[in-house]
Amino acid sequence: MKDQHLVTLNVNGSEHELVLESRRTLADTLRQDLGLTGTHLGCEHGICGACTVLLDGEPVRACLVFGVQADGHEVRTVEGLARGDELNDLQQAFSRHHGLQCGFCTPGFLMLAEAYLSTGPEADPDEVREVVSANLCRCTGYQGIVEAVTEVAAERRGEAKTAHD
């Protein structure tokens, strides 16, 4: 007998009721059950970070979280970043700075960076480098990723400041 549970996930603002086996990972739930294949599995043991998503705003490895653990929580994936066809500022900065090549690790870096940026960091390049060293990229040498995150942090700080003024 499969050990199944009825869970409710809020993913990118939409509610989903799912029957999940207790051992099914959040990554497989998103990819297989919801068709959100933008979340990628690179190692399935929590090192590479390609599967990073936000769980109630915090970055988690979706390969190390079970789908049932997300019951009643909010999940944000890479599919939730763009507004329609328009990429958000961070996505655009990744492209501008050539911060992606094959793009397989990219959703994980984007979600990791979104979590970091949501803290309103000062974000000098050294700190950004330290933060993004949580994930692995095999194509870019990381330079464009660091530049993109650093630039967007400054832009968002500027906007926040303007809004405050």
Next chain:
Amino acid sequence: MTDTPGPGAAQVGRRVPRKEDHRLLAGDARFGADVQFPRIVHARMVRSPIAHGTVLRVDAAAARELPGVVDVVTAEDLPGDPHIPVRLEVAGTDLGERLQPVLAARTVRYVGEPLAVVVAEDPYVAEDAAELVEIEIDELEVLLDAGRAQGDDIVADFGLGYGDVDSAFEGAAHVIGMDVAVQRHSAVPMEPRALTVGYTHATGCLEIFGSTKVPAFNRQVLAGLLGVDEATIRMHAVDAGGGFGVRGEFYPEDFLIPWLARRLRRPVSWVEDRAEHLVAVNHSREQRHRIEVAVDDEGTILGLRDDVRHDNGAYVRTHGVIVPELTLAMLPGPYRVPAYAGRVRVALTNKTPCGTYRAPGRFEGTMAREQLLDLVAAELGMDRVELRRRNLLAREELPLTRAMHTLGTDVVLDSGDYVGLLDRALSRVDELGWRDLLARGRAEGRVLGQGVSMFLEKSGLGPHDTADVEITSTGRIRVHSGGTSLGQGIETVLAQVVADQFTVSVDLVDVVNGDTMLQPYGTGSWASRSTVVAGSAVLGAGRAVAERVRELGAQLLEAPPEDVEIADGEVRIRGAATNSRSLAEVWRAAQPGSPWLGAGEPAGLSARHRFSVDHMTYPYGAHVCLVEVDPGSGGVTVLRYLVAYEVGRAVNPALVEGQLRGGVAQGVGGALFEEFRYDESGQPQSTTFMDYLMPTASEIPPVDVVLCEDAPAATNPLGARGAGEGGLTGAGAALASAVSDAIGLPAMTGLPLDPETLVAAMARPATVRDRLRTDGIS
């Protein structure tokens, strides 16, 4: 940063934003594991837990009984005795006896070798069932050291060279030699392999998603093994999460998954996990060199010898023995070497089989040769750079034919200015203030060193590639190319090439790479060849279509063809922008039934062009770096890194720089961290990312790039040299050079430059002589 040229501006040569980016950033890309079919089943490989042994029993009875299991197959279920064929033959070698079987029947030769496949309705159940397959193996003695291989374990023993080497060595003032070893490591792309295969029994057609690199070749192999016509197999274009040489070669799974889809008449999905990937996908790099050089008192090279032991793992796979052949053929590099003899013995051991990894054979050979040059400089009391400058081939000595061949072509070094490039690299380093940084750091007592390496690369391998270009109903331009998208940005590059034929933005161009139905004649993406060869094919096809558009457009405009031009995606009378026809209008005029389409004229606006080339083009470059060694831990920090690279002509400089930077990151990993280790029984010790250490952002410094376009290639109409590998080729050598400079050794004898090695090296006696002896350098 990218720039977006306005309409009408040339696209080639610009930092055009990548066409691939939007779908990849939005999460809309389609990788092999993202493709779904109704009623799909999931395969799981059962792999040998033993490095060498006789298979006594593979019992699947318990696995078959698990609810949800659809099928379990072992070697005895397979048709015939399928083996993985060699794709890249080396003349004079016969490897037939040592090809890898699709599933092991009687003998297993490495941990990870496929023994059975389980298929289930659910991937979790497939994994459960795989664990229920009982395996009984009688263990045999393991061979793990290529240097101890004898008899049948030496699968090839061959040499390359030219000139009278013996005389060169006999008369030389100095003969200097050393041993240099490079450890086993490999590409390890972020996406593990994945195959999704659909099968329609009514038509007998297979739809394959995930075979990205050489799809046309893989289709041919698969058709042969299945005994079906190639036309019944379609390899689809999908995104690929990094290739670097290992992805997309024909592996056992590339037979098994389509074969299972036919057997079960159901779609089958197979997704490799990372633990499998690290033991199943081609390893690379493991070589031991005994290299020696004859020089005169001024350090001029008179002759070069190398005796290489190459560990190829348990079988010969698709690459045959091409990697060691490349090592030998490219070993003299950019230097004036009057006489050369290289020999290699390729050994089979009880480890994962090997193949190419970005800069195959050259990363290893460059490491050996450049360490030897560092040692010569130390022995003769010369400056390392001066020694190199003295021996680099001069511009006027090119082209140069070396009486050797590799990849089936003669080695003909085309144009170049090797000394000029070295000078540009070093003057940039001075501008960046490295000299001061080094001096100040050393004054503070820090253990710092600067390293330099020169390398020669090869690229643009033919013999041919084919491209189709067509105009579509809304006036867009479509390219069906034989290159494949492995993440390098080739869609953008090809779009740039064709966009200039119609003076449009790349936004109006759609590129599909590697779909065998749309382009059955592709040669694939490897050997830094796509921009050069596929790009030249696209250029030819684009020109032909533009010519047809001009011809038909002239009829529509009722003007002679010589009076019309194509500009901004329109055909118009020269100098009269108001009188024009859009590409869509010209397309409509070319449809069947159109009064403009003459009897016997083919409908549509399309052309196929094949570009053929006999010789490769040889890019070259220099790596310069600054490192710091922690005297306590032996840890190496890379502080600064610079690559100077001759690319002939950069179609998209941002993408070239990206290739070089990414290559450096892999080079830092290969030089400092990455190693597939085995214990004494042949059990792999690097099976997770906790043991196989790939560099993170913290280990990779910003990389300065000096992108040179001083020597356009004469072998192709774009003037381009390939750029896929040069970021990696010289990295091991440059980092070793920097480390030896830091800790006061004349040269390093191997990679990786790990803490254990460096702590031991630093603990040795202080005089250079003693260090030479204890390091095993003669």
